[in-house]
Amino acid sequence: MFDEGVVVFFIIVPLLYPLLYAYLYNNESVREVPTVVVDNSHSQLSREFVRRVDATGDVNVISHCQDMEEAKKMIHHRDAYCLIYIPEDFAKDVAEHRQTVVELYSDMSGILYYKAVLSSCTEVSLEMNKEIKAALIPGATEQQISAFQYPIEYQYVPMFNTQSGFATFLIPAVLMMIIQQTMVLGVGMMAGEEREKVRKHIAEPHIIGKNPSEVLIGKSTVIFTIYVIVAVYLVCIVPLLFGLIHIWRWQTLLAFMVPFIAACVFFSISLSSIAHDRESFIIMFVFLSIPLLFASGISWPSSNIPIFWKGFSWLFPSTFGVNGYVRITEMGATLADVQHELNALWIQTFAYGAISYLVYKRTYGKQLWA
Amino acid sequence: MKGLNQIIAIAKREEKRMLSRGLYTFCMVLAPIMAFLFFTTLMDEGLPAELPAGVVDEDNTSTTREVIRNLDAFQQTNIIEHYPDFASARKAMQQGKIYAFYYIPEGTTQLAVSGKQPVVSFYTAASYLIPGSLAYRDMKMMSEYASGAVGRATLYAKGYTEDQAMAVLQPIKMEMHAVNNPSLNYSIYLSNTILPGIIMLLIMQVAIYSIYVEMKEETAKEWLAMADNDIVKALIGKLLPQVVTWSLMGLFCLFLLYGAWRFPLNSGIWPMVLDMFLLINASLALGVFFCGLVPSLRWALSLATLWGVLSFPISGFSFPHLAFPATLKALAWLFPLRHYFLIYVDQALNGLPLYYSWLNIAIMLAFWGLPIMLLGRLRKFLLEYHYMH
Numbered sequence: 001m002f003d004e005g006v007v008v009f010f011i012i013v014p015l016l017y018p019l020l021y022a023y024l025y026n027n028e029s030v031r032e033v034p035t036v037v038v039d040n041s042h043s044q045l046s047r048e049f050v051r052r053v054d055a056t057g058d059v060n061v062i063s064h065c066q067d068m069e070e071a072k073k074m075i076h077h078r079d080a081y082c083l084i085y086i087p088e089d090f091a092k093d094v095a096e097h098r099q100t101v102v103e104l105y106s107d108m109s110g111i112l113y114y115k116a117v118l119s120s121c122t123e124v125s126l127e128m129n130k131e132i133k134a135a136l137i138p139g140a141t142e143q144q145i146s147a148f149q150y151p152i153e154y155q156y157v158p159m160f161n162t163q164s165g166f167a168t169f170l171i172p173a174v175l176m177m178i179i180q181q182t183m184v185l186g187v188g189m190m191a192g193e194e195r196e197k198v199r200k201h202i203a204e205p206h207i208i209g210k211n212p213s214e215v216l217i218g219k220s221t222v223i224f225t226i227y228v229i230v231a232v233y234l235v236c237i238v239p240l241l242f243g244l245i246h247i248w249r250w251q252t253l254l255a256f257m258v259p260f261i262a263a264c265v266f267f268s269i270s271l272s273s274i275a276h277d278r279e280s281f282i283i284m285f286v287f288l289s290i291p292l293l294f295a296s297g298i299s300w301p302s303s304n305i306p307i308f309w310k311g312f313s314w315l316f317p318s319t320f321g322v323n324g325y326v327r328i329t330e331m332g333a334t335l336a337d338v339q340h341e342l343n344a345l346w347i348q349t350f351a352y353g354a355i356s357y358l359v360y361k362r363t364y365g366k367q368l369w370a
Numbered sequence: 371m372k373g374l375n376q377i378i379a380i381a382k383r384e385e386k387r388m389l390s391r392g393l394y395t396f397c398m399v400l401a402p403i404m405a406f407l408f409f410t411t412l413m414d415e416g417l418p419a420e421l422p423a424g425v426v427d428e429d430n431t432s433t434t435r436e437v438i439r440n441l442d443a444f445q446q447t448n449i450i451e452h453y454p455d456f457a458s459a460r461k462a463m464q465q466g467k468i469y470a471f472y473y474i475p476e477g478t479t480q481l482a483v484s485g486k487q488p489v490v491s492f493y494t495a496a497s498y499l500i501p502g503s504l505a506y507r508d509m510k511m512m513s514e515y516a517s518g519a520v521g522r523a524t525l526y527a528k529g530y531t532e533d534q535a536m537a538v539l540q541p542i543k544m545e546m547h548a549v550n551n552p553s554l555n556y557s558i559y560l561s562n563t564i565l566p567g568i569i570m571l572l573i574m575q576v577a578i579y580s581i582y583v584e585m586k587e588e589t590a591k592e593w594l595a596m597a598d599n600d601i602v603k604a605l606i607g608k609l610l611p612q613v614v615t616w617s618l619m620g621l622f623c624l625f626l627l628y629g630a631w632r633f634p635l636n637s638g639i640w641p642m643v644l645d646m647f648l649l650i651n652a653s654l655a656l657g658v659f660f661c662g663l664v665p666s667l668r669w670a671l672s673l674a675t676l677w678g679v680l681s682f683p684i685s686g687f688s689f690p691h692l693a694f695p696a697t698l699k700a701l702a703w704l705f706p707l708r709h710y711f712l713i714y715v716d717q718a719l720n721g722l723p724l725y726y727s728w729l730n731i732a733i734m735l736a737f738w739g740l741p742i743m744l745l746g747r748l749r750k751f752l753l754e755y756h757y758m759h
Contacts, residue, residue, distance in 0.1 A: 023698065025683075030689075076722055077726075098537050099541060108550055108558075109715040109720075117502075129541050152482050152487070152513070161491050164502070286675050293407070303418070327464055330465050331497060332464065340465075340466075
């Protein structure tokens with residue numbers, strides 16, 4: 001039943017791809033973004049500001065430039081990605097109780113640069129503002145100054161992915177995509193190969209004269225079993241290996257993964273009915289991985305996916321698999337919390353199961369070979 | 371002259387083969403168009419608006435209700451439900467109903483009025499990075515605004531002018547400029563590289579298929595014979611119709627990005643046309659290279675698939691190259707999509723003179739060096755090897 005090409009998709013890709021991704025996103029976020037400073041104030045206060053920004057983990061001040069032209073040139077040569085511009089009147093304005101504006105520029109080839117410079121500088125400015133005000137109100141306690149600055153204080157809590165890390169965000173979705181896509185490709189290749197051999201009279205259909213439901217049960221059980229092992233590695237071991245968040249209860253995960261894998265198995269078998277030959281199937285389905293990852297709503301939010309594409313995304317087990325798995329493993333969702341996804345996966349299992357049966361009945365029962 | 375005629379004859383033969391198989395039409399026309407429309411219509415809004423969010427207002431005074439109304443008015447957030455307590459809001463988040471919620475504890479108004487500095491908090495589902503950070507931005511702005519409103523009112527009461535009040539409340543202010551993408555449009559940020567990336571992936575796969583399907587169908591000898599067994603002429607003839615088709619698809623992609631959706635094009639269109647042609651050529655070169663590496667349709671396709679899919683993260687358009695481990699930073703040079711992305715950044719996004727991109731342009735051209743080393747091998751494979759079932 002197995003050939004080397006299928007082994008690649010069933011074993012090698014699931015084994016290696018997550019390692020590659022985890023290695024790539026190992027740093028979780030971009031740290032020490034190279035930044036240039038144009039300090040026209042040349043004051044003690046401006047130097048203090050720059051020193052504190054440099055001390056944050058996100059920004060690394062690599063150079064002080066004479067003017068904007070020089071700074072821009074450094075960004076254009078990709079020596080730096082952000083620019084902090086401090087106006088001439090910076091210290092004077094503060095001393096004379098006028099609001100002063102520090103301008104931040106970010107190269108938009110990556111949104112993480114923008115985030116890094118904005119959050120570091122905002123953080124430093126809040127801190128310095130507090131100190132400036134302390135000087136404004138002599139004799140005030142820290143508490144009074146703080147209450148003056150923030151009559152209502154606020155705090156922000158990023159839940160579940162507390163570092164807002166990139167690996168934590170993307171890898172769980174990629175893991176679920178790997179399960180579905182490698183299975184579709186492997187099963188499609190096998191079906192295409194068999195069809196081709198029969199067409200060329202190299203081989204007889206190996207199940208000629210057999211009951212299509214028996215064939216379906218036999219085949220799906222084998223694929224299911226292989227993927228249970230693959231899934232244990234992907235959804236349990238990989239997160240442990242790379243210290244990704246994993247707060248699942250194993251019972252919940254098991255009850256969710258069973259219908260997901262089952263839906264993928266029958267989805268793959270149904271799709272394999274259009275595999276004309278072994279290789280064309282790969283070309284037709286690999287590129288879909290990228291749109292499907294986005295259709296799941298892990299990146300662009302599902303609340304904002306146009307209804308047409310949403311309907312399209314519901315055809316694929318990955319859409320429900322990604323959302324259910326992310327919420328179970330990272331957000332500690334219970335089975336009841338992912339009821340919607342769970343129902344959808346069971347519906348897919350039965351619907352694609354029925355389609356698979358019809359496909360087998362038609363092709364094997366009547367020996368119709370395209 | 372004879373050589374040219376041979377090439378034309380092979381190209382015509384290839385054209386016939388392409389038109390007679392649905393696979394080519396699907397992979398070279400339908401699939402890319404579907405993918406282009408998918409990404410551009412998916413992120414048509416630019417920034418996702420009206421993200422579902424919740425509120426826990428345990429204080430429930432006219433002041434807190436006002437704060438919540440203001441929050442709802444922000445563009446990115448849509449308050450869909452009020453929850454009685456923290457636990458039920460958290461539950462709604464776990465159920466995927468909301469991306470964020472705002473929590474106002476009992477007594478907030480009372481404490482604020484008496485200057486005792488109450489604390490409100492907001493929570494985001496950071497596993498969903500984009501909606502999480504957008505909801506964060508709105509809620510932070512709202513909190514600053516609410517706090518500032520109270521502070522300003524106090525100062526106005528003391529006779530401060532608006533400018534004076536701002537100078538006291540926020541002596542140093544940050545002003546952020548997102549150069550060339552001021553609205554932080556996600557489609558600009560993603561589609562500009564994903565669409566060409568999908569073309570790149572399909573180009574490699576189709577090129578490999580078209581070459582080794584000749585081995586599979588045992589027509590390779592016939593094909594090479596048309597070029598007097600000269601692999602260079604045989605390949606040029608075969609790839610010519612593909613180059614033409616892909617160029618048209620590439621131009622259509624550029625038209626969608628810069629014509630229909632009006633994404634930043636600060637360089638004018640020609641540098642991007644060049645970038646697209648370079649990508650098409652480098653992808654074809656890699657396709658031929660994989661054929662020369664392994665004498666098997668399935669293995670060459672598998673290699674192209676792995677390389678193609680890995681191109682997306684390694685090109686660094688979403689998670690920046692800057693944060694990669696050193697080995698992968700170096701490896702990224704071997705991916706045409708990485709160079710396409712860098713040329714795009716210099717040209718369309720930042721509008722720099724073309725010479726800034728010379729290194730990436732040179733490397734894209736140099737991709738043809740890879741298959742040229744293996745042409746002799748490829749010829750041998752095609753003439754002497756057979757397809758293995």
